[in-house]
Amino acid sequence: MPQEPKKRHSRARQGKRRAAIKLIVTKTIICPNCQAPIMAHKICKACGFYKGKMIIKKKEKKQEEPKKAE
Numbered sequence: 333m334p335q336e337p338k339k340r341h342s343r344a345r346q347g348k349r350r351a352a353i354k355l356i357v358t359k360t361i362i363c364p365n366c367q368a369p370i371m372a373h374k375i376c377k378a379c380g381f382y383k384g385k386m387i388i389k390k391k392e393k394k395q396e397e398p399k400k401a402e
Contacts, residue, residue, distance in 0.1 A: 341349075360369040368378040375381070380388035 358371060361372050362368070363370050363376040363379065363381065364384065365381040366376060366379040368376060370376045370378075375387050378390075380386055380390045
């Protein structure tokens with residue numbers, strides 16, 4: 333069985349503790365190759381470049397022609 337707290341924490345003390353618990357907005361930079369927003373020190377998901385070098389070859393999506401109804 334876990335132990336119970338000896339004394340109750342005040343609302344101010346509780347608020348101080350919870351003030352440190354927060355979400356952080358990620359910092360993004362602009363890809364120099366395709367101008368897409370990316371996270372720093374990561375490969376660009378849009379073009380596959382990192383530090384001016386192609387790391388991942390991206391396949392371009394082919395647009396299929398609509399089938400003609402007969």
